[in-house]
């Protein structure tokens with residue numbers, strides 16, 4: 001199982017490279033990695049397992065965060081009652097439509113590869129449509145808003161070598177762009 005020691009931290013070049021397209025059918029190795037990434041997120045959201053294995057909780061994990069430069073991310077988003085509202089392997093994801101209107105988490109963003117607090121709003125499109133492939137190679141499209149849109153943009157950024165703080169306004173980290181929504 002993946003542990004925090006397997007998570008690559010900022011400063012490692014693999015986080016700054018554009019990841020390679022995933023080809024189908026998935027090799028056994030790639031399929032297992034995808035499964036391990038989703039299992040990591042599940043374990044990280046389970047209080048007992050997170051405590052036992054010292055896991056930081058996350059709702060998204062990109063393959064280059066575990067040192068594999070492939071365009072795939074696991075996303076596992078629960079709601080306040082721990083019902084899963086999104087469980088998806090995003091393979092070769094692309095944002096094909098995005099709103100002008102921006103959104104940002106009021107508390108800022110965290111990242112499993114960044115062992116420090118970087119305060120500030122991370123402005124992202126409030127509504128996006130992504131095109132991606134699932135584990136069977138089927139091409140799917142999904143429209144996302146708010147928190148789900150934020151998480152998927154954070155993960156797709158990873159696959160393109162970006163980290164969340166690249167998007168924080170350096171002059172004024174808490175600058176609120178026109179019409180920007182702040183999610184508390």
Ligand SMILES: CNC(=O)c1cccc(C)c1Nc1nc(N2CCN(c3ccccc3Cl)CC2)nc(N2CSC[C@H]2C(=O)NC)n1
Nearest residue numbers: 045057058059060105107108109110111112117150151154
């Ligand atoms: C610096 N301030 C902050 O971090 C921050 C501070 C406060 C609030 C928020 C909302 C913040 N922001 C933030 N909180 C999260 N979590 C909230 C807790 N949760 C979780 C925790 C426990 C069990 C189950 C779960 Cl589900 C896990 C996810 N996740 C992300 N991000 C940014 S997009 C990718 C995603 C990610 O997975 N990061 C590792 N940001």
Ligand code: NI
Nearest residue numbers: 110111112113
């Ligand atoms: Ni991250």
